Amino acid sequence: MPKVRGIRGAITVERDDAASIVEATKRLLSAMIERNEVELDDIASVLFSLTRDLHAVFPALGAREMGWTHVPMLHFCEIDVPGSLPRVIRVLMHVNTTLAIDAIEHVYLDGAVVLRPDLARST
Secondary structure (H helix, E strand, C coil), rough: CEEEEEEEEECCCCCCCHHHHHHHHHHHHHHHHHHCCCHHHHHHEEEEEEEECCCCCCCCCHHHHHHCCCCCEEEEEEECCCCCCCCEEEEEEEECCCCCCCCCCCEHHHHHHHCCCCCCCCC
């Protein structure tokens, strides 16, 4: 029986510009749904957080360009912790799935691998 599970993900971007944020968001969301075999209809909601140095565009624009027109999405700013990793987009995607909680694959790409090296994989 399907349950609602959270899939976490994060990616860094080189620059605070719309094209970089949208491209990174699409890469991250695509990896999250591919690695967890998620169909669009299975997505309940998506929460995005951004470090305070990213504000050129909402990451949801990338999701909308992927066809996610009916998925509820919200954006938040991360707290500004001294010494924290800059230019990070984080995602918490809620999905309906039959996967067990320990079978969920969380996705950390590019510089964001340092955030959770225990969960990141090389491919």
